[in-house]
Amino acid sequence: MYFATLLAQDAAATMDLSAQISQNLMTTNNVWMMLSTALVFIMHLGFAGVEAGFGQAKNTVNILFKNTITPILGILSYAFVGFYLMYPGFETPGWFGFDAAGWSMFWFSPGDADVSTGYADGGYTYWTDFLFQAMFAATAATIVSGAIAERVKLWAYLVFTLIYVGIVYPLIGSWKWGGGALDAMGFYDFAGSTLVHSVGGWGALAGVILVGPRIGKYVNGKTVDKPGSSVPLAVIGVFLLWLGWFGFNGGSVLSADPALVSFVLVTTSLAACAGGLGGFLAGNLVFKRLDLGMVLNGILAGLVGITAGADVINPLAAVFVGFVAGILVVYSAVLLDKLHLDDVVGAVSVHLTCGVWGTLAVGIFSTNPDHTFFTQLIGVAICGAVAFSAAFIIFLVLKKTIGIRVSEEHERNGLDSHEHGIRGYTIVYDE
Template structure:
């Protein structure tokens, strides 16, 4: 019982760290966007956490962990509404004594909300709040748990041997594919492209964005460290080492490649490089050597620089770089398991199959949700609302009422 208590305390600490990541996402998103949309972004972030947890209680947890029967196709199943602890839920018999049933629910619930937060940043400054809230309810309540069940719930991809330790694909790419579709259907912000060329629209607080990235890095100690699902000394410490090395390598290489390409030391590229490294290592943090982690992070950092310019080149407007960080580095990290994993059973082909399955499911489902919203209630604010700011028009508030900057 002492071991269960130790494991459970570690898992609760990790749950708190993953919860704290929402502060990081909020700071990053408001920092990289304009002052006039701050309240709007914060409102969306708070909505995602609160409603996400309630949805996960109502049905998400049992949709994600339905207990697929032997011989089941492992695609979709449901264990019923609400949650009630099984007889062994608070004993060492549950989950190999790694944690209790209640901790299991709460830890996984923190992950569920993250997928929609990724979309929030990508659609910032021009999406109506109502349709975004409807999208969040469907995507977090239904799409994410079904996708999660395929691997973490023991579904068909798990049976096939697909590996995603903490969610490079299951969390980050699931959010990233939806962000890609949303940005495409929304269109770019006014002034982002002039004569076909992308224009920089600077964020209003780079210090806040920097704080956000550092908070996210701290939160990743729980995101990856908790995914060991116990306080196993060797695995938790290895996981934290690979996580931090990949983050560091991602940041340094992104800054370096960005300097070579653009001849300036771009802090935002440095920050997104750190996040790219973190997303990249998340799929295999427990099965990598420190050297492999540095390589994976470094490649993710280089990918960020080229991915951001590629997203601009195809006329997609992603204010915070969510598609480059979460989608493209998420795909890279998942495939990297098939290249660098210390477990010979992890193969590139199976990892690629998993990526393709999630791509198809998330692209189709997010398109159906957002396209339907676009054709019925509309998803884009008016030109006047966009120019004057969503804070004033959708919330009737100002984030900094005594400190108004002149904005163009």
């Protein structure tokens, strides 16, 4: 009896220790995920800096206004509709999982939210899950903002954001991250080269086509440069985005796994550096000058390119993926100008062109033999067709109803004075 009692006590102590270890691990994982969420959030400030820096001074407040409203609307629309659409609980993999899940919004029963170690394999809580994914969702809309800046009606952009972030982005995301048809097919996108970046890029391309180029951008077959308001601000924005990407990719591990998180951060940084180098060399070759803008976009191109496979592409291959992305972003920007598609910040080139490249690169360089180029190509094509068609339809309906472009007078004078009543840069001299 004595020994039986000791054994029972040892078993109970072991169980208590195991539970404590599990809880501590859950806490560590959740803290990393919350930190990653904060890093992704700071990317909105990075986008604001890049767009305001590359945009003309007369439109600075308008650009900053959009970048302030975008995460507000993005997070709210994702809470109302998007989170449910993206993770509907497919009974069997498919394209629509609504019937399988039943309608549910995350705040209806906060007392029932799972914050135990049983949720997400002990990686994070239900609330952290929502907020991390909501930050991703808002990023997709921000990509569109920069491409069509300086001539789009604010209200039209806001309506587009609500629909695109609330419905289109999460629906496409559900096909992979929600356990849908693309996931069953074997399509792989670790942190969103396609599901976030190229989805945003396709939306940006549709907007650029329908809104049209800025007045005076293309004259007699030549491209006219429109100098940005602040090069330092653009540089600060890019470095903030690079910082945020540690959370964007590192958080996509969905735990604080030390081996995998550190590996992902290494491949992410190497690709960013290689992308900047590719942009530098290609920009010098094409424009015959040391083009800082192309170095900056090259860094972002490398980051976008590695995002799909940051956990399955080895460091040397990550350098190659980033370097190619940095070259592609330059030639993509040149091609868009030849087609008279006016993208103020190069969002289409960075997020669409390099998002596609990075996703396909998984099928070439992944250390997982199950990842094939053909499957990646099919996934890219499906996501692209749906994202572009949806964005084009939304913009077209808005164009035919409330209009999507400001008047010529407002565009020439600047959107700040007409729509906001203040200017982004004001020098006041004492009388």
